[in-house]
Amino acid sequence: MTDAEYLLSFLQEKKVPTITKKRHKYLAYQGCEQTCTYVLAEGVVKTSVILRTGREFNIAYLKAPDIISLLRDEVSHNPPAPFNIRVETQSATFYQVERVVFWKYINQNARLQSYVKDYYRRKLIESIYQQQLMTTNGKRGAVCGFLTTLIDNFGTDTPDGILLNLSVTNEDIAGFCGISTRNSVNRIMHDLKDQGILDIRHKRILIRDLSRLTDLIGE
Amino acid sequence: MTDAEYLLSFLQEKKVPTITKKRHKYLAYQGCEQTCTYVLAEGVVKTSVILRTGREFNIAYLKAPDIISLLRDEVSHNPPAPFNIRVETQSATFYQVERVVFWKYINQNARLQSYVKDYYRRKLIESIYQQQLMTTNGKRGAVCGFLTTLIDNFGTDTPDGILLNLSVTNEDIAGFCGISTRNSVNRIMHDLKDQGILDIRHKRILIRDLSRLTDLIGE
DNA sequence: ATTTAATGTTAACATTTGTTACGTAATGGT
DNA sequence: ACCATTACGTAACAAATGTTAACATTAAAT
Numbered sequence: 001m002t003d004a005e006y007l008l009s010f011l012q013e014k015k016v017p018t019i020t021k022k023r024h025k026y027l028a029y030q031g032c033e034q035t036c037t038y039v040l041a042e043g044v045v046k047t048s049v050i051l052r053t054g055r056e057f058n059i060a061y062l063k064a065p066d067i068i069s070l071l072r073d074e075v076s077h078n079p080p081a082p083f084n085i086r087v088e089t090q091s092a093t094f095y096q097v098e099r100v101v102f103w104k105y106i107n108q109n110a111r112l113q114s115y116v117k118d119y120y121r122r123k124l125i126e127s128i129y130q131q132q133l134m135t136t137n138g139k140r141g142a143v144c145g146f147l148t149t150l151i152d153n154f155g156t157d158t159p160d161g162i163l164l165n166l167s168v169t170n171e172d173i174a175g176f177c178g179i180s181t182r183n184s185v186n187r188i189m190h191d192l193k194d195q196g197i198l199d200i201r202h203k204r205i206l207i208r209d210l211s212r213l214t215d216l217i218g219e
Numbered sequence: 220m221t222d223a224e225y226l227l228s229f230l231q232e233k234k235v236p237t238i239t240k241k242r243h244k245y246l247a248y249q250g251c252e253q254t255c256t257y258v259l260a261e262g263v264v265k266t267s268v269i270l271r272t273g274r275e276f277n278i279a280y281l282k283a284p285d286i287i288s289l290l291r292d293e294v295s296h297n298p299p300a301p302f303n304i305r306v307e308t309q310s311a312t313f314y315q316v317e318r319v320v321f322w323k324y325i326n327q328n329a330r331l332q333s334y335v336k337d338y339y340r341r342k343l344i345e346s347i348y349q350q351q352l353m354t355t356n357g358k359r360g361a362v363c364g365f366l367t368t369l370i371d372n373f374g375t376d377t378p379d380g381i382l383l384n385l386s387v388t389n390e391d392i393a394g395f396c397g398i399s400t401r402n403s404v405n406r407i408m409h410d411l412k413d414q415g416i417l418d419i420r421h422k423r424i425l426i427r428d429l430s431r432l433t434d435l436i437g438e
Numbered sequence: 439a440t441t442t443a444a445t446g447t448t449a450a451c452a453t454t455t456g457t458t459a460c461g462t463a464a465t466g467g468t
Numbered sequence: 469a470c471c472a473t474t475a476c477g478t479a480a481c482a483a484a485t486g487t488t489a490a491c492a493t494t495a496a497a498t
Contacts, residue, residue: 049351053437057355059347120339127346128278132268134354135361135397136276138486139455142354169475178354180456186477187455203464218272243496357455358485388445399486405447406485422494 003115004065008041010112011095014105020093027068027085027094037102038068038085043092044154044166048084048175058175060126061088061166063153067119068094088167134178137218140188142177144216147198147207160199161208168205222334223284227260229331230314233324239312246287246304246313256321257287257304262311263373263385267303267394277394279345280307280385282372286338287313307386353397356437359407361396363435366417366426379418380427387424 001009018041021027027038027045040062047059047068062068068085097105106112133145147164154166170182170189179185192198197213199206207213220228237260240246246257246264260283267277281287287304316324325331352364366383373385389401389408398404411417416432418425426432 051351051355051437055355055437057351117336120343124339124343124346127343127350131346131350131353132270132276134350135395136270136274137397138453171475176354178356181458182476183457183478184455190477218270218274357483390445400488401445402447402449402487403485405445409447 002065003111003118007039007067007112007115008065008095010105010109011039011041011097016095016097018093018095020091021087022091023087023089025087027087035099037097037099039095039097040064040066040068041093041095043087043089045092046084046086046088046172048086050082050084055180056084056175057178058172061150061153064092067116133217139177139179139184140191141217143173143179143185143188144192144213146173146176147205148210148214148217151207151210155207158206160201161206162210163201164205164207167203221284222330222337226258226286226331226334227284227314229324229328230258230260230316235314235316237312237314239310240306241310242306242308244306246306254318255288256316256318258314258316259283259285259287260312260314262306262308264311265303265305265307265391267305269301269303274399275303275394276397277391280369280372283311286335288318352436358396358398358403359410360436362392362398362404362407363411363432365392365395366424367429367433367436370426370429374426377425379420380425381429382420383424383426386422 019027042064044061044063045068046061048056049059050056106116130149133149134142137145150164150166150168151162154164155162156165157163170185173179173185173189174182177185179188189198192213193200195212197207197209197216199208238246259281263280263282264287265277266279266281266287267275269275325335349368352368353361356364369383369385369387370381373383374381375384376382389404392398392404392408393401396404398407408417411432412419414431416426416428416435418427
C-alpha cells in the first residue's frame, strides 16, 4: 500500500464524505471555496487556469489518488486566477474535508506527514521538468515531450505500441503545450501519424515508435 | 530577521566552514558531490543544466540567502544531468555542510524545519508560474515575462525606471527563455529598446515602462 | 600591451507556428 | 429523429522564430 493509498483508507475510516462528478463536469468551490480540501479518490481530472487573455493553460492530469487542493492553493497567484478542475474519466470521486480538519489529521499522523512533505518535492520535480520541456523545445518537441509524460500514468502496452488510455483532444494538447489553436496541433499530430510514430485507435493515442518520438524531444 | 537569515546565523554559530568563488567560476561538486549540502551566504548564482543537445537551460538566479543543494537534488533527473552553479556577482560565498549533519541541524530546530518545509512550496509556486510564462507566451512574451521576474530580487528604482542590478547577457536570456541563439534575443531586445520600453545603462537593463512591458506578456 | 574569448549588432533567408476560414464527422440532449 | 455542440481535417497566408554568417565592440587572459 502506497502512502497515497494509505491516505485514502485513512479518510474512509474517518468517514469523510465524498462527492462524485460526471465526465467533463467541473469541481466548483462553491461555498466551501476557502475552507475545504479535496482529495481525488477515483478517476482522472485535468487542472488548468484561465489566463486573462481567455486562453486556458493546462497544468496537469491528476490520477487518483492525489491531493487536489494542495496544488490549487499554490498555483493561484495574486490575484488568484480561477483554478479549474475538470473530470476526464466517466466520473470522479473526491473526499471533501474542512481544511482545518485535514491538517489536523495530517499532523497527527507521521506517515501522512511524510507523504505531504514528499508531495511538494515530487510536484516540484515534475514542474521543473515540464518547464524545461516546454521552454527548450519548439511546439513540435513540446507535443512529443508532453505525450511521453502521459505514458507513466496512462500508458498500456499493446502489440502495436503504447496506448494512452485517456481521452486527449487536440485542444487539450494545445492547452498543455501553449499552442495557440488546435489547428497547429493537428498539423503536428498529422505529421507524426504520417511518419508512423503515432496512430489513433478508438479515439485514443497509440505511440507506435517511442524511440523516434523521444528523438524529437530536445531533452 | 527572516527564516533564511536565521539559517545563515545558525550555520555561522555552528562554525560551518565556507568557501568563496569568484565571478563566473563554477561551484564544482568535486569529492563532496553526494555528501554535501551548500547554502548560499552571499552573492548571486545562476543555476542551469546542460541538455544532451549541448544547449544550456537556465533554471534560476538565486540570491543569498538560499539553499542551493535542495534544488539541485531535485532537478537532476535520472540519469542525473550535470547541474551547474555559476557565480554571477564579483564573488559568492557558500556554507558547505555534510548532508547528514545538515539534516540533523534542521530536524533539531523547529524554525529551520518550518523554513525547509516552506522552501519546496515557494519553489513550486515559482516553477509553475515560470512554466506558465514560458509555455503560453511566444519568445517575445517570454523575454518580457522573464525580465519582470527579475525585478523582485534585483530591481532598484531610479528616476528613469527600474534598473536591474545584475549582469544579464543576451545569451543568458536565451538560456532562460529557450531561445536558440543570442541573435533572436537581440532582435527582441532591440525592438523593446526602439519602443522606449527598455534601455541599457552601464551594461545593465533599465525598464523604462513596466506597464507596457507587462502588456506584452500573455499573463 | 597584446592577444584571445565573449558578447553585441545586423541582415538575409529558411522554417515553424499563428491566424483565419470553411468543411466534415461524431456526440449528446431533447 | 432532430438539432446543437464538440471535435477533427485541410488549406492559404501572415507573423514569429530559427539559422547562418559576417563584423564590431568589449571584457578577460597572458
